[in-house]
Amino acid sequence: LLKDSSADALASYLRVALPKDISWEHFQKELWAKGIERARDLNKRGINLYFYDQVTFPSSLKNIPEPPFWIFVHGNKEVLNKKSFAIVGTRKPTDDGIFLVKLIVSRLCNNDIATVSGLATGIDQSCHLESIRYGIPTIAVLGNGLFVEYPKGSKLLYDNIILNGGAVVSEYLPEQNYSAENFVRRNRIQAALSSALIPVEWKIKSGTAHTVEYAFKYAKKIATPYLPKTYNVRPELKFAEENRNSKSFEVPIKLEAMIDYILNDQCIESTQPYQQDLDI
Numbered sequence: 001l002l003k004d005s006s007a008d009a010l011a012s013y014l015r016v017a018l019p020k021d022i023s024w025e026h027f028q029k030e031l032w033a034k035g036i037e038r039a040r041d042l043n044k045r046g047i048n049l050y051f052y053d054q055v056t057f058p059s060s061l062k063n064i065p066e067p068p069f070w071i072f073v074h075g076n077k078e079v080l081n082k083k084s085f086a087i088v089g090t091r092k093p094t095d096d097g098i099f100l101v102k103l104i105v106s107r108l109c110n111n112d113i114a115t116v117s118g119l120a121t122g123i124d125q126s127c128h129l130e131s132i133r134y135g136i137p138t139i140a141v142l143g144n145g146l147f148v149e150y151p152k153g154s155k156l157l158y159d160n161i162i163l164n165g166g167a168v169v170s171e172y173l174p175e176q177n178y179s180a181e182n183f184v185r186r187n188r189i190q191a192a193l194s195s196a197l198i199p200v201e202w203k204i205k206s207g208t209a210h211t212v213e214y215a216f217k218y219a220k221k222i223a224t225p226y227l228p229k230t231y232n233v234r235p236e237l238k239f240a241e242e243n244r245n246s247k248s249f250e251v252p253i254k255l256e257a258m259i260d261y262i263l264n265d266q267c268i269e270s271t272q273p274y275q276q277d278l279d280i
Helices: 007-014 024-044 077-081 095-108 123-133 155-163 180-193 207-217 235-243 255-263
Strands: 047-051 070-075 084-089 114-117 138-141 167-170 196-200 221-226 247-250
Touching: 024 047, 070 077, 070 155, 077 167, 084 095, 084 123, 084 180, 084 207, 095 123, 095 196, 095 255, 114 123, 114 180, 123 138, 123 155, 138 155, 138 180, 155 167, 180 207, 196 207, 196 255, 207 221, 207 235, 221 235, 221 255, 235 247, 247 255
Parallel strands: 084 114, 084 196, 114 138, 138 167, 196 221, 221 247
Antiparallel strands: 047 070, 070 167
């Protein structure tokens, strides 16, 4: 792309403004040299960079309305092509929320699948930890670059995800910091990579709600678990059923029904065309 494009074509493709005070030829050479240097450094660290137009780019990410231009993958790239389920939720879970994650992940083992989450404190980290415990490869999708430790104290879990056959992925440059907008856009990748979404403990106005909306608009299955006698105090369940084509399951009594639902390869159809109307 850099070698074959004009300045205007590259700026349009990347949706950025290129500097006007240097020649295009000089800028191409300088950027190419920096790119080669960065590629070598990433390779030494075991990080691969895949571009949208490469055959190695995950097909699940190619098929969404706003695919990333590229994706950085640290760890097992092949896990991105496995059937996977995203388990996401609040950063401040209750004991009930953690119990639900543990129960669901334990039941998913031995199904040749992967899990997807966002490495955030709370439900996300619980998903990654329980997946590792049960030998399930897990994928962490970041809202920042791979060289930025966020949240603080997550480096050990990051490393263990890779050591146990999973991957950490990001569309952001390695040193790029997090932002509210980055996290919202990160959520579309979580939804795209997964065959089904399982939101655990969340609110109608939250980051998880963005992931739920993306999953709905990408025609992914959404399964919302809840414990006995809690349905009426969790308004997000009814909201998701009525507005996001979700199915709610009381667990543990309906756990097997929920697992059968998400493992079944039968597709669902979105009830409305995709449009970008998420609040940041």
